[in-house]
Amino acid sequence: MKKLFMLFTIFIVIFSSAACSSDNSTKVDKDEKKTEKVTTVRLAEVTHSLFYAPLYVAIEKDFFEKQGLKVDLQTTWGGDKTMTTLLSGGADIALVGSETSIYVHNQKAKDPIINFAQLTQTDGTFLVSREKLDHFNWSDLNGVTFLGQRTGGMPQMVGEFVLRNHGIDPHKDLKLIQNIDFANIANAFASGTGDFVQLFEPTASIFEKEGKGFIVASFGNESGKVPYTSFMSKESYIKENKETIEKFTKAIYEAQSWVDTHSAQEIADVVQPFFKETSNDISVSVIDRYKTQNSFATNPILDKDEWNNLLKIMKDAKAITEDVPYEALVDTTIANKVIK
Numbered sequence: 001m002k003k004l005f006m007l008f009t010i011f012i013v014i015f016s017s018a019a020c021s022s023d024n025s026t027k028v029d030k031d032e033k034k035t036e037k038v039t040t041v042r043l044a045e046v047t048h049s050l051f052y053a054p055l056y057v058a059i060e061k062d063f064f065e066k067q068g069l070k071v072d073l074q075t076t077w078g079g080d081k082t083m084t085t086l087l088s089g090g091a092d093i094a095l096v097g098s099e100t101s102i103y104v105h106n107q108k109a110k111d112p113i114i115n116f117a118q119l120t121q122t123d124g125t126f127l128v129s130r131e132k133l134d135h136f137n138w139s140d141l142n143g144v145t146f147l148g149q150r151t152g153g154m155p156q157m158v159g160e161f162v163l164r165n166h167g168i169d170p171h172k173d174l175k176l177i178q179n180i181d182f183a184n185i186a187n188a189f190a191s192g193t194g195d196f197v198q199l200f201e202p203t204a205s206i207f208e209k210e211g212k213g214f215i216v217a218s219f220g221n222e223s224g225k226v227p228y229t230s231f232m233s234k235e236s237y238i239k240e241n242k243e244t245i246e247k248f249t250k251a252i253y254e255a256q257s258w259v260d261t262h263s264a265q266e267i268a269d270v271v272q273p274f275f276k277e278t279s280n281d282i283s284v285s286v287i288d289r290y291k292t293q294n295s296f297a298t299n300p301i302l303d304k305d306e307w308n309n310l311l312k313i314m315k316d317a318k319a320i321t322e323d324v325p326y327e328a329l330v331d332t333t334i335a336n337k338v339i340k
Helices: 002-020 050-060 079-087 099-106 154-165 182-190 203-210 219-223 235-240 242-260 264-274 280-292 304-316 333-339
Strands: 025-029 034-045 069-075 093-096 113-120 125-129 145-147 175-177 196-200 214-218 229-234
Touching (some): 034 079, 034 242, 050 069, 050 113, 050 242, 050 264, 050 280, 069 242, 079 093, 079 113, 079 229, 099 304, 113 235, 113 242, 113 333, 125 154, 125 203, 154 196, 154 219, 154 304, 182 196, 182 203, 196 203, 203 214, 203 280, 229 235, 229 242, 235 242, 242 333, 264 280
Parallel strands (some): 034 069, 034 093, 145 175, 145 196
Antiparallel strands (some): 113 229, 125 214
């Protein structure tokens, strides 16, 4: 009986492993009667936002499918959780701020995280006031309660960078709240916490439409170009799956080109399945705002000037004390090959 039980257990393990394998699925073309291998890529996104419209375009327009890829998308809500998911093997690729790869590097990781394609090139957050202000000035923030983002994350570092550029010390000139989990910041503001808050879209525009807050400034306009969200993976995964990474980057580049040459309305129509609870007028407004401030990268290359601006912002926030070489954590080989 014990032997029978052991054999049954082994069979279950083998069967389950085969069923869960990400590289053994196939796509059958009924018209041509042929079978094509489809590779599943597990992608973890740091948050779910219209800020990542090119990614959703790539999915909805079947640009990944054309490359023989199936994207298994999961939202991991926060840079720390996203990087933990990637490092633990819960995802193959992460879409997250490039600062997270620097944190992993500074912990002397044996398998470093490499940025191989960029999606957004500006900050994607907006300053939202609880009260309607007809003539906002950054000095209006002196003495207020400011509901900021997670310490060490790109939104918070960019927020502090912008405030300092306007002569405001975020830790002395206002009451800065940073102890609320990323996913709960919007709810906290809606419940009455803070006079101002730093929010992503479409939440900022939804709050404005509902009268819960009013957009008064864009952190993306104020901070300059940075590798705000990039696709990255373990160095070992990239080496072992070069073809998959190249196909993935091709799909992203095709989506970036499509977004660059189409209207906000057309883009909103395509990504609507990902934002069913967001009205079309808000989606169009948000996407138009991001297009106007050049938030969407038009190609997947993360350039050195953007990297250096990121390092400046991180050092200003005292998140790092020394520069991390661009060549150590950025590999544009595939991106350059794709756009050529």
